[in-house]
Amino acid sequence: MRSHLIKGLLLLSCIFVLSESRAVTQKEKHYLLERISEWDKAPEAVKIVEGRVTTRHGTKKYRFVYKAEDCSSCEAVLNVKKSGKGHYTWECKRRDVYEWALRLKKLDELKHLVEKHLLKASTDQGQRYNLRRRPDKFSVGDLVLHKSFNLSSAEDRAAAKLFHKYKGPFSVMQVTSGGVCKLQDSAGKEVGMWHPSLLKPYFPPSPLRGVCAVEKI
Structure with a gap:
C-alpha cells in the first residue's frame, strides 16, 4: 500500500515538473507584443493586459488578453516550441464599456442635432408669426377696441359668429x-x-367713408 502511494506521489511530481504554469513576466509581455505585430490581420496591440504561460515538454503555451488600438479586448493563444516556431489563434471582442461609450456619444450628437433643428424651427415660426403681429404697446389716452367674448344662445336666437369680434x-x-x-x-x-394681446388700436371712421362722389355731367 505504501509503495503504491509513493509511486503516485512520484508521478504527480513528474507531471508538475513537466508542466509549469505561471503569470507572464514584463519581458514576456514585450515579446508577445512583437509576435502580435507579425500576425496576419490581427489588430495592432497596445499593451498586454494579463496572461499566463504554461510550459510542457519544452513547449510554451501563452494564454493572454491584450488591448487593441480600437479599444477592443482580444483573447489570444500562442504556442511556441523550442525552435522558436509556433502557431497562434486570436479573437477580439469589444468591451461593454466601450460599446456604451459609443452609444452615449451618438446620443449626445443626436441631442445637439435635435436642439439645432428645434432652434431653427422656432426662429422660422417666430419670423412668420411676427409678420402679422400688432405692436402690444399702448399709451395712456389711446383709443382701443377690446376683444368680444360672446356665446351663442338658442333662447335669444343669437349666434356668436354673427356678433362683432x-x-x-x-x-x-x-x-x-x-x-x-x-x-x-x-x-x-x-x-x-x-x-395688450386682446386689444387693437381704434381708428375713427373717415367723414368721406361710405360717401360716393357723383360727377356732374
Missing part, C-alpha cells in the same frame, strides 16, 4: 409695467384690465 372704443387710463391696460368707456366707467 371687438367692442369699443375705449380709452386707456393706465398702463402697467407688464403692458396691461386699464380701460374706461366714453362715460368714464371703468371696464377692467386688459392684456
Whole structure:
C-alpha cells in the first residue's frame, strides 16, 4: 500500500515538473507584443493586459488578453516550441464599456442635432408669426377696441359668429409695467384690465367713408 502511494506521489511530481504554469513576466509581455505585430490581420496591440504561460515538454503555451488600438479586448493563444516556431489563434471582442461609450456619444450628437433643428424651427415660426403681429404697446389716452367674448344662445336666437369680434372704443387710463391696460368707456366707467394681446388700436371712421362722389355731367 505504501509503495503504491509513493509511486503516485512520484508521478504527480513528474507531471508538475513537466508542466509549469505561471503569470507572464514584463519581458514576456514585450515579446508577445512583437509576435502580435507579425500576425496576419490581427489588430495592432497596445499593451498586454494579463496572461499566463504554461510550459510542457519544452513547449510554451501563452494564454493572454491584450488591448487593441480600437479599444477592443482580444483573447489570444500562442504556442511556441523550442525552435522558436509556433502557431497562434486570436479573437477580439469589444468591451461593454466601450460599446456604451459609443452609444452615449451618438446620443449626445443626436441631442445637439435635435436642439439645432428645434432652434431653427422656432426662429422660422417666430419670423412668420411676427409678420402679422400688432405692436402690444399702448399709451395712456389711446383709443382701443377690446376683444368680444360672446356665446351663442338658442333662447335669444343669437349666434356668436354673427356678433362683432371687438367692442369699443375705449380709452386707456393706465398702463402697467407688464403692458396691461386699464380701460374706461366714453362715460368714464371703468371696464377692467386688459392684456395688450386682446386689444387693437381704434381708428375713427373717415367723414368721406361710405360717401360716393357723383360727377356732374
